[in-house]
Amino acid sequence: QMTIFGPFGGPVRHGGRDQLVETQARARSQFKSGTGSVEFIRAIEAGDLAILVVAETARVMFEGRTEPHTWSLRVTEVYLDVRGSWRRIHRHADPLTKLRGLAETLALLE
Helix, strand or coil: CEEEECCCCCCCEEECHHHHHHHHHHHHCCEEEEEEEEEEEEEEEECCEEEEEEEEEEEEEECCCCCCEEEEEEEEEEEEEECCEEEEEEEEEECCCCCCCHHHHHHHCC
16 A cells, blocks of 8 residues: 655545556656656664655656756655565655745645
């Protein structure tokens, strides 16, 4: 089982791999090409859990667009060690990388 808080917002997605394949394919279909990098921020290990905190930055060509766009995400991923194999059980990625004031933040909720 896995949960995903995707960068486009909306409801939390959860389920097994088979249940999330369609959701991830829809999101992936919007990305045509690009280059990027990952900035490691922090790793936390607690028994059979590992948590990674990273910042992903890319220049991406999106479906239907003629120019590449910057795609920067704050990402937290949680992994579970299942019999010696690390499995991702949660991913939270959001594009809220720019500091904003209260009014601009509240506008996102409308």
